[in-house]
Amino acid sequence: MSIITALWALGILALVFGAALGYAAIRFKVDADPLVEQIDEILPQTQCGQCGYPGCRPYAEAIANGDDINKCPPGGDTTIKKLADLMGVEAKPLDAAQTPAVKRVAYIREDECIGCTKCIQACPVDAIVGASKQMHTVIVDECTGCDLCVEPCPVDCIDMVPLASSIERWKWDLNAIPVKVLES
């Protein structure tokens, strides 16, 4: 008899707590950003495809599905660190051999350009302007430095050049100031 009472009691308790937990789960549901969105936020959006995916978002989806976090050369170590924090995994060194330390942008040697539009088609962010048979040029402010236009150019007239330093962007690198020697 006492066993049945105990069973009843336990059963009712289980029901009550189950109901409470279920209610709490619905009532206090936290709408976190979908993981993919968060990852996409961290990625540098160069859309360069160096990770092997066609753009940043596909890579973000791949990471969410368990791909490595170290395939983004433009993002560099900072991005990997942030991704590691987000995903709760160990930060790994960058997959690619070298990271360009300085920011670079594409530059079209305009007198060599034949106006083939191939680079325009390659540019993931529409940062190259020009028309067929017309000279093309790069909108420096929009170029993400992804290198994707370099390969398609049939006359190799695209270079990746370091972004020109300016007073606004100067980072107080005093050691880089050339010391001028004057004869006294």
Add this chain to the structure above:
Amino acid sequence: MPTLFQQIQAGKVWDFHGGIHPPSRKERTNQKPVALLDIPDRLYIPLRQHIGVAGKVLVKVGDRVLKGQALTQAENAMAVPVHAPTSGTVLAIELHTSTHPSSLAEPTLILAPDGMDEWRPRKPLDPEQVDLYTLLERIQESGISGMGGAGFPTHIKVNVKQPVDYLIINAVECEPYITADDMLMQERASDIIAGIEILVKLLSPKAVLIGIEDDKPIAVASLKAAIGQKDNYFVREVPTKYPSGGEKQLIQLLTNKEVPAGRRPLDIGIVMQNVGTAFAIAQAVLDDIPLIHRVVTVAGETLAQQQNVLALIGTPISDLLNACGFQAEPQQRIIVGGPMMGFAIADWSVPVVKTTNCILAPTENELGAASDEMDCIRCGACADACPASLLPQQLLWYSKAHDQDKLAEYNLSDCIECGACAYVCPSEIPLVHYYRVAKAEIRETQREALKAEQAKARFDARTERLEREKQERLERNQQLAAQRVAQQQASGQTTQSAAAVQQALERTQQQSAQPLDKEQIIAERERKKAEALAYQQQKQQAQTATPAEDTTATTAEDPRKAAIAAALARAKAKKQAEAQPEAVGQPAPAETATADIPEADAKKAAVAAAIARAKAKKLAEAQPEAIEQPAPAETAAPEVDAKKAAVAAAIARAKAKKLADAQPEASEQPAPAETAAPEVDAKKAAVAAAIARAKAKKLAEAQPETSEQPAPVETAAPEVDAKKAAVAAAIARAKAKKLAEQTQMQQIASEPATEATVQAEAVPAEQDAKKAAIAAAIARAKAKKQQNSEPL
């Protein structure tokens, strides 16, 4: 409890947190009068010497400029011009090392003074007589930007909409060594007060507070004397403590208010101007002397004479130092600005600019710099010295760790980089340098984030566009297929059926357009396409209905048709003429029977033909819309009859020409009849032909898809006999092409897909779309740029 204003009136001065007391060493220079220097050999005038953008250069290399002449022109509000500090010749406008810690090169105008120091005409203003706008304009045109440090354009700072409670004149000059403002006040106090009065007129404040450190008794006395009995002018002596001359610190000292983080002093009803700026304003308004010189303290124990000098803007620092008897020591430091916030320069050819208040050339003993950096011992001396109540050691820690979130949490952005923390740090850590690097990194990160956002938007837009274009192509192909079917069905019927087809097409288009989320434009475009197609069909039918009747086109009812036919005929003729030059000499092939050329009078025939052609041309010119059709007409026409007719016409013309050649006296008739342009002289005609050909070639180059047409034109020319005919034809065709070009241009300008093209023209249509997309991209980029520049 007295109100704030009562407290201020009573002479109360508050205090700010922290601060330090470095040796001031002002006594070395504050007793000597401001020295005047010889005009240097070269002046290096940076085009931008303030915060904002450079103006547009008004002079060119080789120009002679007069003293005070504007060298640049402000094109927007954030620009202020620079002026020629003396008369001379513009030697170059090129990159020159800037007076900036980075030593990066900036566009600089190099002036070779001629020693005459000749003024441009000057127009002094009476501040009582002119309106505020004129005053503001004068301040901007005189190139005045804040002379205390940052160089913010003054006309913006004093052009306020909000009410101003206090105008604070910053005469504190708290940095050691510097006495430029001190000397200015000692020597030119009345001018300074005049400048302040102009500022008062512009701002109408409740009171003017002049903050000055108590180590400048002479300056205080002369200012007080200059003020006299003016109401609500208060000279307030603040205790000598660095950095009481900081904007925020002085506001706190004089009004006990704090500028809320991220806001401007104006938001709490305060405008602050440097005493040097007030002087510059007085000079600009009252004497029309733009900002072309300033007082600079030249100090340091490597100099024989430490003194203040009145230096022309653009004077190389080497000149200033040498004029003061500079003897360099090894590892010499040359500092522009004071020892606390100035920057060392690597190249002493950099010029004095509007914000340069001091040049220091100290010995190593005199100004002991921090030696090797040691570990932080957390002594907190930095926090005690910080005027912004920051925690510098925490900031150092997070700067080293590049932890930007934490840096923001500890308010790095409120650091004014005064250097008090680094001055007191027993571990000799260059704290300010760490903060500057961290700030630059944060700015870069923000830029990157913004750029990434933009890149993402652009990428998305591009992806969407590609998708849309693909969809469009698909649709177009489907529709063309449908049209071909409809065309086949309608070909044997009347124009009514064509109209029916058109309607049918429209319906299908609407049906296909609606379910898709395409815009109205596409539907519109398709409708136009269908219209054009229907029109083409109509034309074709009309042509095919009357091919055999009048091949010479002289009697054609439809002028359009005639024009086309004539054009065709001419083109063919030329082709043939080219192919068989010998045939021209033999005017009797059998086909000529169909032609109505009277054998007897060749002349008349020629004239008639010419007139006919001229008419046709006129028509063609008058109705450019007809030109759209030549391409399809050409391709549609290659029928046996037409060819024959063309051959006949060609022969007729050839004959006519021969006759004309043979009888020079008759030549005046055909020539004017043809196009009125080619006169009697065959040479001129040749020239015209050459021009026509050149034009044709250009067109051919620009539009390779049309190159098959001009090709015969080119080769048609080298015909001896039929020269004139060729010329005429060439001109005619050139005109036709021009028209074609024009129409095409129109098409480009309008919605890219409105052209009624046949399949062959699909490629250019795509290109047009691209162009439009590019234009849109650029527009977007510009819009974004603007957006960017605002929050930063």
Add this chain to the structure above:
Amino acid sequence: MSFKIASSPHQHSQKTTAQLMKLVALAAVPGIAVQAYFFGYGVLIQLLLAISTALLCEAAVLALRAKKVKVKLLDHSALVTALLLAVAIPSYAPWWLVVIGTAFAIIVVKQLYGGLGNNLFNPAMAAYVLLLVSFPLPMTSWLPAAPLQQQSLSPADAVCTIFTNFSCSGYSISQLRQDADGISMATPLDTLKTDLSQGYTTQESMKKPVFGWLSGEGWFWVNLAYLLGGLFLLQQKVIQWRIPVAVLGSLFGFSLIAWLLSPDTNASPLFQLFSGATMLAAFFIATDPVSASTTEKGRLIFGALIGGLVFVIRSYGGYPDAFAFAVMLANMTVPLIDYYTQPRTYGHKSKGER
């Protein structure tokens, strides 16, 4: 000729860590002198032992860590640590005690935490606690002040006692501590604590010879000397006033309340201030910049916490003096204190108003 590039500010106060540490050492000299006068030359020997051990250990570890040995040794921080530990342990304690303590302070507490600036705990106090817990007897075997000593001890006696546990004339430490009646004398604080626990009133206990004017015989003067040194440090702006004032203030405040409530079972506030290590701790130990709080408010809290803990442990704890424990406990709270006492930055609302 070329120009040297540097970042602003281009001048420096020229007050370096090394100078600060030297000043601290200098300020301790009067206290050490008075201590040596009252408690024998042993103090100086301990000092020598501690300093040489500290410098050796520091040099060794710096060399192992591949740091610039000379530069870092010359910051004199090891010297100050050694000094503080040496004056804190009984003057005739065996030599190995101070050597172990100093080595522990330098190697474990300081260098293993990352060297100067990175140690969580005050090295001298951590070492003191280690010694007190591990070797309670020698660590509490203070001789009575000189006027009460039965034998006057020469420098040679000091050397013998420290290195052999027996004076040259053969007395052991415990014998040296005995008074004329053969009863071993404890420190005033210890005596008071024992007496109170045995039911004596404060007044009764204070009649014993170890107590002098105001506080313990000799101890008063030692504390006074350290107070002077501390004032010198304040005047030189080597330390800020907040920590010492908070330490002394809270100790005074708590003991005043307790004394007013129950004068029979509690020592007077002034007795508290001038007994044991109070002044040394307030001006020289609690103000150690590395392990103390760095914000203005934080320093007050930090100091008050130490004073309060000292009072509690002295009155109710198991040990007669408590500065080592109090400082270490307060050290642990420093990150928390610092975090919650961030000053309001100019132009910002205070944290609570956010």
